[in-house]
Amino acid sequence: MGLETKLIQKMGQSLLMTPQLQQAIKLLQLGRLEYKEAIERELLENPVLEELRDEGDSRSLPSPDPASSVEPTVTAPLSNGTADTEPFHEALPTEPKADWDDYYDSFTDYQGSASAKGASSYDDRQPPEVVSTRGRSLEHHLLEQVRLYDLPLKDSVIAQNIAGNLTKDGLLESSYEEIASTCNCPVEDVARIADIMRFFEPVGSCTRDLKECLLTQLESIGLADGLESRIISLHTDKLEKRKFDAIAKAEGVSLEDIAAAMHTIRSLEPRPGRPFSDETTRYVVPDAYVQKVGHDWVITLNEDGLPRLRMNPVYSEMLKKGDADTASHKAYLTERYRAASWLIKSIHQRQQTIFRVTESIMKFQRDFLENGVEGLRPLVLKDVAEDINMHESTVSRVTTEKYVHTPRGVFELKFFFTSGIRTDSGTDISSSAVKDRIKAIIAAESSRNPVSDQHIVEVLKAEKIEIARRTVAKYRETLGIPSSSQRKQYF
Numbered sequence: 130m131g132l133e134t135k136l137i138q139k140m141g142q143s144l145l146m147t148p149q150l151q152q153a154i155k156l157l158q159l160g161r162l163e164y165k166e167a168i169e170r171e172l173l174e175n176p177v178l179e180e181l182r183d184e185g186d187s188r189s190l191p192s193p194d195p196a197s198s199v200e201p202t203v204t205a206p207l208s209n210g211t212a213d214t215e216p217f218h219e220a221l222p223t224e225p226k227a228d229w230d231d232y233y234d235s236f237t238d239y240q241g242s243a244s245a246k247g248a249s250s251y252d253d254r255q256p257p258e259v260v261s262t263r264g265r266s267l268e269h270h271l272l273e274q275v276r277l278y279d280l281p282l283k284d285s286v287i288a289q290n291i292a293g294n295l296t297k298d299g300l301l302e303s304s305y306e307e308i309a310s311t312c313n314c315p316v317e318d319v320a321r322i323a324d325i326m327r328f329f330e331p332v333g334s335c336t337r338d339l340k341e342c343l344l345t346q347l348e349s350i351g352l353a354d355g356l357e358s359r360i361i362s363l364h365t366d367k368l369e370k371r372k373f374d375a376i377a378k379a380e381g382v383s384l385e386d387i388a389a390a391m392h393t394i395r396s397l398e399p400r401p402g403r404p405f406s407d408e409t410t411r412y413v414v415p416d417a418y419v420q421k422v423g424h425d426w427v428i429t430l431n432e433d434g435l436p437r438l439r440m441n442p443v444y445s446e447m448l449k450k451g452d453a454d455t456a457s458h459k460a461y462l463t464e465r466y467r468a469a470s471w472l473i474k475s476i477h478q479r480q481q482t483i484f485r486v487t488e489s490i491m492k493f494q495r496d497f498l499e500n501g502v503e504g505l506r507p508l509v510l511k512d513v514a515e516d517i518n519m520h521e522s523t524v525s526r527v528t529t530e531k532y533v534h535t536p537r538g539v540f541e542l543k544f545f546f547t548s549g550i551r552t553d554s555g556t557d558i559s560s561s562a563v564k565d566r567i568k569a570i571i572a573a574e575s576s577r578n579p580v581s582d583q584h585i586v587e588v589l590k591a592e593k594i595e596i597a598r599r600t601v602a603k604y605r606e607t608l609g610i611p612s613s614s615q616r617k618q619y620f
Contacts, residue, residue: 178438178469295402328349331402334401340361363379482519490545492516493512506549508559582601
């Protein structure tokens with residue numbers, strides 16, 4: 130059988146991920162902050178795109194076609210089932226020819242339009258409570274005390290290495306041997322400097338583990354030889370299991386003495402570096418609002434703070450009139466114009482998709498809007514996908530890191546997708562509603578006699594909710610609630 134090369138025509142279908150489609154998918158799954166950064170990055174890279182900051186930016190500039198600007202505000206009542214999701218485009222006045230002087234004069238300061246006093250107006254800046262400030266780090270705080278201690282140069286170098294090798298909790302991350310190797314000094318010198326620094330403010334930092342941290346704090350208040358120190362040094366395993374009777378028997382003291390010692394131990398700080406944590410609070414900005422107007426629930430997309438885009442009219446005029454100097458310049462502008470046009474279309478599609486998915490979710494979860502968490506119904510991605518005729522993967526991308534503001538609070542869209550538990554009446558109840566009920570039962574318990582998982586099962590069974598004890602334990606652990614033996618207050 131001979132081998133030969135042939136040309137064969139073949140017809141078939143295949144799905145190709147074009148760069149434009151990849152960009153649309155990427156924009157769809159980005160959270161609000163990442164989405165804003167992506168748009169601002171495109172504004173820097175593409176000269177054809179420009180941002181509309183206020184009405185004054187566009188009064189003297191010609192406008193391209195109506196689809197070349199992004200100024201979306203999508204609002205519709207939930208009860209209608211369908212809504213006109215086409216963005217509103219305000220027609221801009223046109224001029225016969227763009228003038229470069231007028232074009233440059235029309236620009237305003239990047240930070241806002243200048244006021245009468247010469248200051249800039251920051252319309253899109255964050256409120257004061259959102260602006261985060263970073264205080265001094267634990268390392269800087271400790272090094273200030275090192276300078277006040279007036280250590281020799283060699284010891285100061287060791288202290289700097291110790292302060293620079295702390296975890297966010299304030300505990301020493303590296304061993305004495307590693308620091309000694311770095312500083313080219315004996316291990317005894319590292320231990321000596323660390324023994325000095327562990328009493329610096331905050332007391333207990335620069336220690337190697339939690340036990341040493343707590344013992345240092347007890348030593349600083351004169352309890353180095355007290356019952357509290359012996360409990361931490363000798364009975365850590367019993368303390369973790371809350372076996373206070375065994376500790377009292379081993380130490381030969383009464384439970385009242387153990388109670389007093391435990392009161393002191395609870396006042397200690399297991400994470401001395403906590404006040405110096407550089408973790409900033411990230412405030413959630415909702416992507417949509419759900420408000421009740423009359424008897425209808427109205428959904429509005431939140432566009433505050435997001436850039437509004439349009440095509441640069443000067444470059445549009447240059448392409449129309451053929452004013453580009455060379456063919457390469459024209460090809461570049463044409464490619465940038467197409468990229469900007471596709472970006473604007475992708476933004477429109479993203480906003481409409483978020484609106485449609487949010488509208489469908491709120492339609493299924495209307496009881497939640499009326500009654501709270503107990504009104505949540507079981508919901509899966511397939512239900513929403515079939516309702517709005519989209520693929521499940523698209524719905525999954527939309528609900529990732531997207532938040533909605535409701536009268537019940539701000540929730541991620543994924544919060545509304547929950548599994549169901551069958552009740553005796555034959556209906557399904559959301560697992561989130563069951564978790565909320567478990568939390569309420571535990572919140573009402575006695576601290577001296579906490580309810581067990583089996584007792585919670587019996588309470589829910591009386592409410593016609595059939596659930597296994599292991600499921601209750603799983604939900605309780607998901608909520609971050611310890612077991613009944615760990616919740617029990619002995620003193």
